[in-house]
Amino acid sequence: MKRLRDFFQRDQDASANVARERLKLMISQDRMQRNQPDFLPRLQKELIEVIRRYTHSASDDIQVSCHALPHRSQIEVNVSWPKNTS
Amino acid sequence: MARVVVITSGKGGVGKTTSCASIGTALAMQGFRTVLIDFDVGLRNLDLVMGCERRVVYDLINVLSGEANLSQALIKDKRVDGLYMLPASQTRDKDALTTEGVEQIINELKDDFDYILCDSPAGIERGAIMAMYFAEAAVVVTNPEVSSVRDSDRIIGLLDSRTRMAEEGKPVSAQLLITRYDPERVEHADMMSVQDIEEILAIPLVGVVPESDAVLRASNKGTPVVHDKESDAGQAYLDTTARFLGEERPMRFLEVERKGFLSRMFGGR
Numbered sequence: 001m002k003r004l005r006d007f008f009q010r011d012q013d014a015s016a017n018v019a020r021e022r023l024k025l026m027i028s029q030d031r032m033q034r035n036q037p038d039f040l041p042r043l044q045k046e047l048i049e050v051i052r053r054y055t056h057s058a059s060d061d062i063q064v065s066c067h068a069l070p071h072r073s074q075i076e077v078n079v080s081w082p083k084n085t086s
Numbered sequence: 087m088a089r090v091v092v093i094t095s096g097k098g099g100v101g102k103t104t105s106c107a108s109i110g111t112a113l114a115m116q117g118f119r120t121v122l123i124d125f126d127v128g129l130r131n132l133d134l135v136m137g138c139e140r141r142v143v144y145d146l147i148n149v150l151s152g153e154a155n156l157s158q159a160l161i162k163d164k165r166v167d168g169l170y171m172l173p174a175s176q177t178r179d180k181d182a183l184t185t186e187g188v189e190q191i192i193n194e195l196k197d198d199f200d201y202i203l204c205d206s207p208a209g210i211e212r213g214a215i216m217a218m219y220f221a222e223a224a225v226v227v228t229n230p231e232v233s234s235v236r237d238s239d240r241i242i243g244l245l246d247s248r249t250r251m252a253e254e255g256k257p258v259s260a261q262l263l264i265t266r267y268d269p270e271r272v273e274h275a276d277m278m279s280v281q282d283i284e285e286i287l288a289i290p291l292v293g294v295v296p297e298s299d300a301v302l303r304a305s306n307k308g309t310p311v312v313h314d315k316e317s318d319a320g321q322a323y324l325d326t327t328a329r330f331l332g333e334e335r336p337m338r339f340l341e342v343e344r345k346g347f348l349s350r351m352f353g354g355r
């Protein structure tokens with residue numbers, strides 16, 4: 001019965017499925033933020049300021065992300081900039 | 087020595103107070119001495135759902151400030167033996183709710199009771215943190231709805247970080263209670279299913295309470311819905327309490343009630 005119903009129902013459009021996918025995304029972001037140290041936003045801001053002083057990168061060209069390893073935390077900084085301005 | 091349990095949710099209006107009243111009543115029916123504490127300072131709801139609003143003399147804040155002692159403030163339930171409640175105050179300010187004060191009250195109650203259920207206010211602020219801080223177990227009340235599930239996840243995060251247990255490196259055992267579940271809307275794929283929510287929140291499921299008119303009737307009368315043993319919600323709370331106590335029971339009220347074979351075949355609903 002259930003399988004028959006699924007077959008006829010366009011699963012992707014169903015609002016419950018949309019809700020589920022939105023939630024998964026939101027919650028994974030929430031959980032990431034939850035585990036971040038409080039100083040991260042400030043560190044991020046200052047890092048970006050310092051890096052831009054040298055590279056003149058656009059702000060999207062600098063990405064700072066935080067990762068939780070089993071016994072340590074780690075930040076990863078990715079910077080790129082246009083060749084002629086450096 | 088009592089077990090301290092918080093009934094919490096993050097989002098407001100999802101059924102915490104309803105659940106606290108019914109689970110508490112069901113625990114007392116099983117012979118466990120149970121006390122319900124209303125932490126919703128400023129609103130005061132639990133006494134209404136329990137139907138003892140006219141017997142409130144002193145409240146939690148009076149006890150915290152030393153104006154009354156616990157035995158003066160505790161209200162004994164008239165229907166079930168061994169069931170008591172400590173009302174919240176309606177007006178007084180929330181700052182009176184201190185960790186030390188709450189700890190003292192809980193410690194005092196621990197000697198006399200088997201279960202202390204803390205009915206949390208909505209939100210993730212001070213009141214909600216106070217309600218969960220001393221809990222060893224939590225019932226996370228969730229509606230099948232995006233904002234409710236998201237808030238529940240936040241609350242689970244707080245249970246893992248902002249409780250005495252968490253500070254001591256021990257986990258608070260959190261269980262999921264889905265309320266206001268509407269199988270018909272799930273079937274039409276307009277409501278997330280139990281499985282969806284379980285998968286996202288990843289904590290064990292203790293019960294599913296269907297959307298039910300019996301809940302409104304019960305709160306009109308000031309009788310916890312678990313007393314209405316004919317009703318779906320009442321039975322769901324009895325099941326939930328049995329599972330909470332470790333019994334294994336299959337989940338009920340997850341499917342739309344079918345009228346019969348013919349109506350099923352021809353879609354009459």
Ligand SMILES: Nc1ncnc2c1ncn2[C@@H]1O[C@H](COP(=O)(O)OP(=O)(O)OP(=O)(O)O)[C@@H](O)[C@H]1O
Pocket residue numbers: 095097098099100101102103104105126131206207208265266267295296297298299301302305319
């Ligand atoms: N299973 C249910 N079926 C129908 N109505 C319900 C159900 N559970 C709760 N309600 C209704 O939802 C409303 C909110 O319930 P309740 O007061 O228990 O929520 P709450 O989480 O304690 O709210 P608050 O966050 O304001 O403290 C009430 O009107 C109640 O009657």
Ligand SMILES: [Mg+2]
Pocket residue numbers: 102103104126131205206207
């Ligand atoms: Mg409430």
